[in-house]
Amino acid sequence: MTLPLRERLAAPGPSETLDPQDWDEIRAQGHRMLDDMIDYVATIRGRPVWRPIPDEVRARFRAELPRQACDLDEVYREFADFIAPYATGNVHPGFMGWVHGGGTAVGMLAEMLAAGLNANLGGRDHVPIEVERQIVEWTRAMFGLPVGASGIFVTGTSMANLMAVLVARTAALGQTVRQHGVGGDGALLTAYTSTAAHGCVAKAMDLAGFGTDALRSIGVDRSHRVDVAALRAQIACDREAGLKPFLVVGSAGTVDIGATDDLQALSALCREQKLWFHVDGAYGALGVLSPALAPRLAGLENADSIALDFHKWGQVPYDAGFLIVRDGERHRAAFSAPAAYLRRETRGLAAGSPWPCDLGPDLSRGFRALKTWFTLKTYGTEKLGAMIERTCALAGYLQARILAEPRLELLAPVQLNIVCFRYRAADADSNTLNGEIVSDIQESGISAPSTTMLGGRLAIRAAIVNHRTDVVDIDALVAAVLEFGARRSSGGLTPGEPSPPLTM
Numbered sequence: 001m002t003l004p005l006r007e008r009l010a011a012p013g014p015s016e017t018l019d020p021q022d023w024d025e026i027r028a029q030g031h032r033m034l035d036d037m038i039d040y041v042a043t044i045r046g047r048p049v050w051r052p053i054p055d056e057v058r059a060r061f062r063a064e065l066p067r068q069a070c071d072l073d074e075v076y077r078e079f080a081d082f083i084a085p086y087a088t089g090n091v092h093p094g095f096m097g098w099v100h101g102g103g104t105a106v107g108m109l110a111e112m113l114a115a116g117l118n119a120n121l122g123g124r125d126h127v128p129i130e131v132e133r134q135i136v137e138w139t140r141a142m143f144g145l146p147v148g149a150s151g152i153f154v155t156g157t158s159m160a161n162l163m164a165v166l167v168a169r170t171a172a173l174g175q176t177v178r179q180h181g182v183g184g185d186g187a188l189l190t191a192y193t194s195t196a197a198h199g200c201v202a203k204a205m206d207l208a209g210f211g212t213d214a215l216r217s218i219g220v221d222r223s224h225r226v227d228v229a230a231l232r233a234q235i236a237c238d239r240e241a242g243l244k245p246f247l248v249v250g251s252a253g254t255v256d257i258g259a260t261d262d263l264q265a266l267s268a269l270c271r272e273q274k275l276w277f278h279v280d281g282a283y284g285a286l287g288v289l290s291p292a293l294a295p296r297l298a299g300l301e302n303a304d305s306i307a308l309d310f311h312k313w314g315q316v317p318y319d320a321g322f323l324i325v326r327d328g329e330r331h332r333a334a335f336s337a338p339a340a341y342l343r344r345e346t347r348g349l350a351a352g353s354p355w356p357c358d359l360g361p362d363l364s365r366g367f368r369a370l371k372t373w374f375t376l377k378t379y380g381t382e383k384l385g386a387m388i389e390r391t392c393a394l395a396g397y398l399q400a401r402i403l404a405e406p407r408l409e410l411l412a413p414v415q416l417n418i419v420c421f422r423y424r425a426a427d428a429d430s431n432t433l434n435g436e437i438v439s440d441i442q443e444s445g446i447s448a449p450s451t452t453m454l455g456g457r458l459a460i461r462a463a464i465v466n467h468r469t470d471v472v473d474i475d476a477l478v479a480a481v482l483e484f485g486a487r488r489s490s491g492g493l494t495p496g497e498p499s500p501p502l503t504m
Contacts, residue, residue: 029072034112040084041091041105044468048445050089057082089448093468094476097442097450099255099283099312099418102466107317110374114367121153122363123342123355132356132369138376139324142288144301150328152359153368156321157282158200160307163323163334163360165191165204165247167305168276170334172246178334182209190238191247192216194226194261196254198280223413224259226250228269235273247276252297253284256452256461258418260284263299271302279303283312283465284416289385293392293416310372313388315467320368323360332358391417391464398462398474407482411459420452420459423485431458432495433488440484440499447477 020026060082090100119128136151154160170177173186182189189210193201195217205215216238218231235245248270250261263279270277279285279300285308287293288300300306303326310320325331336358344353357363376384399414402421412420422434435451435458442448452461462477480502487499 026072029076033076036080037108038105041103041108044092047085047092048089049092049094049448050442051086051445052443053086057086090466091468092448093466093470093473094447095466096462096464096469096473096477097448099253099463099465101309101312101315101318102468103311103317104315104375104379104467106374106378107315107371110371111317114370117367117370119367121365121367121369122357123352124349125352126349128367128369129352129356131367131373135322135369135372135376136324139322142381143285143303143306143324145303145324145326148328149324149326150331150359151322151324152356153365153372154321154323154360154362155319156311157198157280157307157309158203158321160321160323161198161200161249161278161280162204162207164249164278164305164307164325165208165210167325167331167334168247168278169208169210171276171330172244175333185244186210188242188244189246190214190216190243191249192218192231192234192245193249193280194218194220194224194251194254196220196224196226196256196259197249197251198255198282201249201280220259223415224254224257226261226266228262228265231266232269235269235275245273245275247278250277250279250303251284252279252281252287252300253416255282256418256454257412257420258284258414258416258463260287260296260415263297263303265299267299267302270304276304277302278305279307281306281308283309286310286313286384287388287416289381290389290392291385292389310375312465313391314372314375314384315387316372316375320372335360387467391467391469394464394469394471394474395419395462397471398464398478401474401478405478405482407485408478411454411457417464419462419464420454421462422457422459423481423489425485425489433485434458434460436488436493436495436499437481437484440488441477441480443498444480444484444502446480446502447473449477 088100089095091102117128119126121128121132132153139151140149154163169182172189177186191205191210191214193215202212202215206212216234218234219227221227238245248266250263250266252260252263267277281300285297285300285306288297305323305325308322310316310322311318332354342357343350345351356365395414395417398419399410402408402410407424408421409424410421422430423437425433438449438451438460449460449462452459460481483502484499487493493499
């Protein structure tokens with residue numbers, strides 16, 4: 001005889017919940033995991049910065065979809081043996097390849113707490129959203145923006161830059177652009193940035209429906225800052241041609257050498273020309289926390305919108321991108337989309353309007369704000385500013401080492417925390433040589449620089465972002481460049497052939 005539904009659901013048997021059968025057992029396992037990860041960070045110098053993934057390890061992650069349950073302990077052992085040893089390496093102080101923050105133990109613990117709450121920050125009335133609003137207010141104060149500015153956490157500055165373009169688009173064309181698209185007058189809109197700007201700015205123009213041809217890339221000066229006179233001339237030329245300039249994107253810390261545009265001059269030009277002034281401050285915007293660096297960012301307070309990443313110089317664990325907009329009403333006009341299932345109330349859980357989903361494309365949003373809140377509360381802006389300043393001092397030290405070494409050549413002025421240089425070689429194909437040196441160093445596990453192209457020449461690029469990086473790490477990088485450079489220059493190795501490990 002078939003039991004009624006309620007009786008079947010209540011019948012004794014294995015629990016269908018995903019909660020553990022033994023909470024003490026998972027508590028003990030959780031403590032082991034936490035201890036291991038704290039040890040992982042605390043002893044990070046004892047391991048290579050990065051190591052190549054063996055074929056047999058890579059093959060483990062081509063397995064079929066798991067159908068049956070597996071003990072947590074076994075799953076964790078697989079993580080410890082085959083995932084943790086082959087991570088990106090940006091926790092390590094020798095990681096200098098890209099602009100990645102090193103994270104902190106505090107941020108790691110906060111991420112665990114956020115996962116336990118499992119809060120959806122798309123909307124409704126709960127304190128996690130108040131935490132995010134607190135970060136908005138703190139960020140507004142950091143940059144000197146007026147009361148009424150709005151902000152939102154996103155994955156990173158690439159998304160924040162796209163959203164800024166969409167806000168600027170709505171400000172230029174009105175909210176009807178959201179129904180009718182960018183045809184007509186929208187097809188005449190043009191935006192401006194420098195040739196040194198990050199590639200995500202062009203992608204944002206593409207995704208916003210303008211196409212990359214609507215983005216003018218203006219030349220830069222010797223310091224890699226946008227040529228404001230050339231920008232003004234291009235705007236005038238486009239207006240004369242019947243086009244409609246609407247947006248200028250300035251850079252605070254360019255991706256190649258860390259240059260910062262003249263933000264004061266750009267903001268003045270945008271006010272005069274009635275253009276939206278957006279600043280891509282992915283990592284450089286947080287330089288405002290350093291009294292020594294803040295003057296270089298003068299004019300940032302005049303921006304209509306600013307994109308930045310707390311997971312870079314702010315050392316918050318990935319990901320914690322952020323967009324702040326000077327005029328909160330314009331921000332909401334670009335994204336707010338009322339729906340019956342998102343009905344707002346004046347009381348109960350559906351209160352608390354406006355909701356974060358009114359400020360961006362996401363309705364399902366994680367609690368990124370908590371790890372940022374913990375970081376700012378625990379360390380304070382003075383300590384974070386001092387750390388940022390120190391990374392720039394280390395870049396200055398690396399520059400001095402390069403200038404004192406005849407075998408090395410500095411390729412660009414060091415403006416913040418990024419140093420671009422190369423190993424001198426008589427070989428006509430010195431670009432290939434320097435590329436091989438970088439691969440050798442990465443594979444050695446000693447350090448992890450990257451490369452960029454400056455004036456047709458391949459540069460070894462060291463971005464000093466990690467708060468753990470010290471003088472010994474700079475010295476290790478220089479020694480590795482010299483040693484691998486000497487090996488490659490001797491002709492004993494062909495391009496693509498791995499170099500034997502160093503004994504350092």
